[in-house]
Amino acid sequence: MEPLEFLAQHAPFDRLDASGRRLLGTALEIAYAPPGSVVLTRGGAVAERLYVVRKGTVRLERDGQVQQVIEAGECFGFPSLIGRAAPTADAVAADDTLLYQVPRDAFDLLMERREFADFFLLDLGARLRQATAGGPSATLGTALAAEVGRLIDSAPVYVEPTRSVEAAAALMQASGVSALLVTGTPLGILTDADLRNRVLAVGRGPSTTVDDVATRPVKTIAHTATLIEVLAFMLDHRVHHAVVDEGGRIAGVLTDTDLLRLQVRSPLALLRGLDRLAIPGDLPRYASDLAAMVESLLWSGLDALQIAPLVSRMHDALTARLIVAAAAELGPSPAPYAWMVHGAEGRMEQSLLTDQDNALASADASPELEGYLAALAARVVEGLAAAGVAPCGGGFMATNWRYPLDEWVRRFRGWQAAPSPRALIAAMNLFDFRRVHGTLDLAPLQATVLALCREPLFMAHLARASLGLEPPIGLLRQIREEDEGVDLKKGAIVPIVNLARLYALDAQAAARSTSERLTAAEAAGTLSAGAASMLHEAFRFTMGLRLRTQLGAVRAGMPPTHHVRLAALSSIDGLHLKQVFHEVRQLQAATAVRYGTDRLA
Amino acid sequence: MGPIGWRKRLRPSPDWTTTTFWAIDVETTGLDVRRDQILSVGMVPIRDGVIRYGERFATLVRPGSASVPTHDGVGIHHILPGDVASAPTFGAVVDAIELRLREGLVVMHHAPVDLAFLAKAYRDLGRTWPRVRVIDTLDLLMRLHHQRHHFTPFPPPLRASLRDARAEFGLAAHDAHDALSDAVATAELFLVLRSRLGVCTLRGLG
Known part of the structure; x- marks a missing residue:
């Protein structure tokens, strides 16, 4: 090279x-x-x-x-x-x-x-902000370049200028396209509108040559163009086809129909669709509809942190729909209850690849209520699984996590007495709880969490558990890549989420999302402004990177994962990832000192 | 040998770095020096021990009417007859080449063939090849090979092509058979070989 x-x-x-x-x-x-x-x-x-x-x-x-x-x-x-x-x-x-x-x-x-x-000149935080905030940054350019490529379904179809329009029309029909590229220099284009307006409407015959009615030179749009730019291009030139040029090579032809197809996948359309969802018949469609919605939101310029709550709302709506459908069969509940979600779902930070994190709290311990909720949980968990939300590998689901509220409070308090590593992993997951359905008030549970976090010894244990996963940096401080690639979840997302939770709980903040927690921790002074800003931008960056990678996998018909391959990253994304890992690791080291985790047995 | 040893041993020597080297490569219509002709020339200088890529010089050359790119040659260097139709003749670029050659030493990989073509091209113009001192990276490679395998009873065969020689030192595959790429590749190989041989003086370069 x-x-x-x-x-x-x-x-x-x-x-x-x-x-x-x-x-x-x-x-x-x-x-x-x-x-x-x-x-x-x-x-x-x-x-x-x-x-x-x-x-x-x-x-x-x-x-x-x-x-x-x-x-x-x-x-x-x-x-x-x-x-x-x-x-x-x-x-x-x-x-x-x-x-x-x-x-x-x-x-x-x-x-x-x-x-x-x-x-x-910019520091990492500012650079990540710029890279993820839109604008003419290399990261965004690369991402959208890939998206333009993916929008194009098939290679362009070419026709020689000396062929007849009759042959050209037959070729269009056979290839299922509405425009042909005309070979020669400069390159030309022949569209179905040309056949109508320049041949049939003016009384020309089928033997007219392509060259007589084609448009030359063809106007092209760069593969780095955004969706909005493609739309503007079509409107400006009053054309229905945009020929996409990728460094001198024609990648394909986009039609206005391609763009329209993207627009119907709005969150509102999907939400309306959920109300009419047939259970269980329509459930398998949910995952692909959701992926399409996320993709079009990404296209329209939202970033991963703006999209994640929308995904969570879709899951909430699906859960509510499944509960209502179950209640239609089981009848009304004999007593109040709360359907809780926790983990990423509780924080409203879900990605495409998500598993179930749910639990039930009931008002009392009556066998009648327990039997009702057991049947409810079985149906909802099964419905979610049918919709592509995989059952939780750790078993943190309403089918086994089902207790009266006072039993939940007792269990939460129990972690203070016996903070085993296993218990703390469950605690971190459950601390992010959120009520999705039901009328039972969960305020006592929240009060218990905050009371626990006023105990320095418990905070030291929580800190140690929060630092359990470290960014994959080798001895020489380069990124360590596993066979499947670099795990963004374990390497950056979970470490950042855990740090934000720790510092926010230390500030007695009730916030759930990582962004809100960082803001609360900074306001209360448990976290410095610089560290809060770095974590915030690092989180936005890695969530964005994971979302783009997962969408790429879904479009390619592969299961989404949390891994990225270093070789597949643009140079600046690779550089940013390396710096994110370094900075998160440094903050982890400082956190260990601050909470005295080394003094624990 | 530890890092300290390397640092001591490889401290830049004023001797070899004070000279300018021009790495040069030519692409030809074929391998028969009597019949075939030069199609392109690529050159890049090394000053103060650093390749000055910014000063690179490359030109296509239009062969005389008697010779056109042969089918075989096209397969190797991808220069088509049409590419050189509007290129200058060797006579039009010879002064630009010689100006650079005379600046110091010349570096080539497997020099005899390219030298024969250049001397022939000079002769065809009624001029004499300037007889500049040539360092052949293939000679340096053989010396290093000999040093390394002095006591090896059955030494591995020397892999002599520019691509193979570079690969031996982990240098990336380059755009082979493009004159400028080959010249840059030769210059890079020269820097590695000089360092490996531990040669710091012009005399040491042979």
């Missing part, structure tokens, strides 16, 4: 325009660093160039301690280069390393470009 091609695939060079790339091309240097050689010395000479690892690995070391590992496609030396200060770490080649170098003069000129400069 040519040096400039390689750089164009990696941040921040991927956002340079043609003139920026030309500038890079006039200044680029290539250097070789043998294993063990020192490229930059801590406290030594100021870096006079930006270094990009082409091949090999560079370690940033301080007193022999590895601070960071720079891998292919990543930059180093810029703090010294920008700040004109001595490097704060040694940069040592770990193996045979090829470096691409951008000397200071060219670097300074590139830094006059906002998109390029932001990469080096």
Whole structure:
């Protein structure tokens, strides 16, 4: 691969325009660093160039301690280069390393470009915010590029200009398309409207050649365009077809019907559909309808944290619908009860891949009520499973988790006396409870949780359990990838959720969602503003990354998972993920010290 | 050998870095130096021990009327007759090439073939090849191979192609048989081999 091609695939060079790339091309240097050689010395000479690892690995070391590992496609030396200060770490080649170098003069000129400069100047929180907030960021561009590709169902169909319109019409019919691309330079297009308006309506015969009525040159839209831009393109040019160009190659033809198909999958339409859902006949459709809705919401510019509560509301509505259907058979409940959800569902942070986390609280211990609720739970849990919400592997479901409210309170209090690791995992899950259906007031349960969290010893146990999962960072501080990829849930999402819960409960906050908890913890002063902001953006980023990956899997007909493959990530996403892991790990270490988890037996 | 040893041993030597090297590669219509002709030339300089990619020089060359790209050649370098139809002749670019060659030393991989073509092209113009000093990365590779396997009773065969030699040092596959890519690939290989041989002086480079 040519040096400039390689750089164009990696941040921040991927956002340079043609003139920026030309500038890079006039200044680029290539250097070789043998294993063990020192490229930059801590406290030594100021870096006079930006270094990009082409091949090999560079370690940033301080007193022999590895601070960071720079891998292919990543930059180093810029703090010294920008700040004109001595490097704060040694940069040592770990193996045979090829470096691409951008000397200071060219670097300074590139830094006059906002998109390029932001990469080096913003801190992680700000960078993640920018990457996930929309706007012309590389992350979003890449995501939407993939989405445009997925919107296109099939490869374009071509016709030669010398063919007759009769043959062209037959080809359209046979291929099931409403537009053909006309070969030749420049490329042309022939649509069904052309056959009507330029052939039939003006009395031309079937032997008219394609060339006589086709439109040339065809207008194309870049594959990086957003859904809104495609719509605007069609309206502006008064066309029903948009030819999508992917770096000089025609990826396919989008029609206005393709776009319409996306729009009907709105949350409101799905919610209305749920009311009319036939049970159990329509349940299997639920998962794919939900995935389609999430996809169109993502398209319309909402981020994962905005979409997750909508998904939870769909699940709530489905649960309520199943309970009402069960009650239609079982009759009304003999006494008040509450259908609770906990875990991600309680926090309203569900992704596409979700399993059941539910429980029942009853007003009293009468056998009559218990029998009723057992039958209710069996039906609802079965209905949810039929709709694609898998039964919980840990058995945290209403079919076994069914107690009178005072028994729940007693069990919650019991965790203070005997905080075994197993009990604390259940506690963390249940602390996120939320009532979805029923009339029983759960305020006593919430009061019990807050009372528990006023005990320092319990908080130390809770802290230790909250730190049970760590980001997968290796000894050399690179991301460790398992066979299935990197587990975003265990590696980042759960650690962040647990930290937010811990600090919010320490602040005696009743908030449930991770975002609200971080805000509450920051307001109460249990968490610093910087840490709260970092966790918030890291959470938004990893939730977004997981959602996009899961949608990709669903569209490809594969089961969604919590794993991403590092190789499948765009360069900037990979970089952000690595930094998220580092920062979360650091906060975990600080948290352990703060709550004194080392003093526990 | 620990990191300290490497650092000490590989401290940049003023000797070899003070010279400019131009890595050069040519693509031709075939392998018969009497009949075939140069189709493209790629060059990139090494100054202060660093490849100055920004100063790269590459040109297509239109062969004389007697010769057109043969079918065999096209399969290798993907240069079609139409590509070179509007390219300058060797005579039009020879000064630009020679200006660079005369700046210092020349680096080539498996020099004899390319040298023969260049000398022939010079002769066809009625000029003399400037007889610059050439460093052949293949020679350096053989030296390293010999050092490594001095005491190996049955040494493994030397893998001599530019691609294989690079692969031996973990260098990525490049766009082979594009003159500029090959020149850059040769320059990178040169930097690795010089370091591996521990050679710091021009004399040491042979």
